[in-house]
Amino acid sequence: MYVRRLELVDFRSYERVGVDLEPGPNILIGANGVGKTNLVEALGYVATLDSHRVATDAPLVRMGATAAVIRCAVVHEGRELLVELEIVPGKANRARLGRSPARRARDVLGALRLVLFAPEDLELVRGDPAERRRYLDDLLVLRQPRYAGVRADYDRVVKQRNALLRTAYLARKTGGTRGGDLSTLAVWDTHLARHGAELLAGRLELVAALTPHVAKAYDAVAAGRGAAAIAYRPSVELTEPTTDRETLAKVLAAALEEQRSAEIERGTTLVGPHRDDLTLNLGPLPAKGYASHGESWSYALALRLAGYDLLRNDGIEPVLVLDDVFAELDAGRRDRLADLVGGASQLLVTCAVADDVPDALRGARYEVSEGTVRRAG
Numbered sequence: 001m002y003v004r005r006l007e008l009v010d011f012r013s014y015e016r017v018g019v020d021l022e023p024g025p026n027i028l029i030g031a032n033g034v035g036k037t038n039l040v041e042a043l044g045y046v047a048t049l050d051s052h053r054v055a056t057d058a059p060l061v062r063m064g065a066t067a068a069v070i071r072c073a074v075v076h077e078g079r080e081l082l083v084e085l086e087i088v089p090g091k092a093n094r095a096r097l098g099r100s101p102a103r104r105a106r107d108v109l110g111a112l113r114l115v116l117f118a119p120e121d122l123e124l125v126r127g128d129p130a131e132r133r134r135y136l137d138d139l140l141v142l143r144q145p146r147y148a149g150v151r152a153d154y155d156r157v158v159k160q161r162n163a164l165l166r167t168a169y170l171a172r173k174t175g176g177t178r179g180g181d182l183s184t185l186a187v188w189d190t191h192l193a194r195h196g197a198e199l200l201a202g203r204l205e206l207v208a209a210l211t212p213h214v215a216k217a218y219d220a221v222a223a224g225r226g227a228a229a230i231a232y233r234p235s236v237e238l239t240e241p242t243t244d245r246e247t248l249a250k251v252l253a254a255a256l257e258e259q260r261s262a263e264i265e266r267g268t269t270l271v272g273p274h275r276d277d278l279t280l281n282l283g284p285l286p287a288k289g290y291a292s293h294g295e296s297w298s299y300a301l302a303l304r305l306a307g308y309d310l311l312r313n314d315g316i317e318p319v320l321v322l323d324d325v326f327a328e329l330d331a332g333r334r335d336r337l338a339d340l341v342g343g344a345s346q347l348l349v350t351c352a353v354a355d356d357v358p359d360a361l362r363g364a365r366y367e368v369s370e371g372t373v374r375r376a377g
């Protein structure tokens with residue numbers, strides 16, 4: 001799979017820009033702050049409907065404009081598909097696939113499979129569990145786009161259930177009775193157990209498939225210095241490993257029952273996949289809190305490369321993006337990374353200094369300067 005052309009209108013710093021890309025390596029070169037990351041962020045958004053840098057859409061729209069458009073032509077197995085997204089902050093995104101309006105924006109998921117590594121990914125190792133849940137869920141959706149619906153359904157149920165618990169909590173706190181009616185809680189428990197089991201099973205299957213790829217990728221990135229192992233840590237106790245949806249739904253339902261009074265006491269949902277984490281170990285120690293800066297950075301890169309490897313193993317050839325990566329590495333690590341990613345069906349690399357990118361990744365070069373992208377050479 002590769003992106004043949006990318007066009008942006010009022011996205012980030014770009015009023016209007018179009019760039020033709022090539023299969024294989026594409027190196028985007030430009031000084032700090034000229035808009036290199038903005039280009040790859042747009043592609044990441046098409047792949048996940050999310051930015052790797054911001055939680056809300058407003059910063060994605062050029063200052064002074066009301067909406068941004070990302071348009072890209074994706075070639076997969078010899079066929080080209082045009083994907084278009086319009087981002088209007090505060091409103092649902094509008095999407096077009098092959099020039100026809102999509103029913104929902106999330107129908108575009110799967111059209112562009114892309115794995116992006118950026119400096120922000122250090123948070124995968126150092127940040128909150130939410131960062132690692134998002135990593136897993138994004139990868140799950142890239143592998144099996146139907147999980148976008150599962151994730152949305154689950155999030156909706158948690159939100160509704162939390163609103164109900166919160167109202168009851170506030171009613172209790174103020175000594176009133178209005179809004180304290182929890183008679184519908186059982187219905188939400190059933191929904192949460194069903195959608196939660198589906199999401200949990202998907203994540204457990206994903207982690208089982210991903211684990212050897214993480215170990216291999218870390219070994220390659222860090223040149224054999226330390227063994228990386230990941231493990232899924234659910235908020236419910238699983239007496240034996242299972243991905244059977246019915247069993248997981250029963251476990252979740254029982255945990256909700258057990259936590260009922262604590263949940264009413266705290267006014268929030270305390271069990272379910274939204275409270276789970278992915279444990280990252282390096283040798284005998286957890287990476288979070290123990291790994292050095294370099295180790296954490298290598299771990300984050302290994303997580304992304306593992307995802308990329310897994311998708312390739314599944315027969316999906318995703319686009320790979322390395323944003324500002326090579327400047328962080330010494331010559332040995334640069335060459336090793338180039339060896340690992342050199343065969344990508346399409347690789348996009350951003351850098352401020354062209355010499356930081358190993359010669360092995362020679363390919364199409366682009367000069368990025370404020371608001372424009374020009375093919376070099």
Ligand SMILES: Nc1ncnc2c1ncn2[C@@H]1O[C@H](COP(=O)(O)OP(=O)(O)OP(=O)(O)O)[C@@H](O)[C@H]1O
Pocket residue numbers: 011012013014030031032033034035036037038039058059060061062063324350351352
């Ligand atoms: N919504 C927006 N409207 C206008 N300009 C924006 C918007 N969002 C970001 N910018 C501008 O985009 C620029 C940052 O672009 P980007 O992050 O792509 O830089 P970069 O080339 O990757 O830089 P670096 O090499 O430092 O990582 C900044 O100058 C910022 O002010």
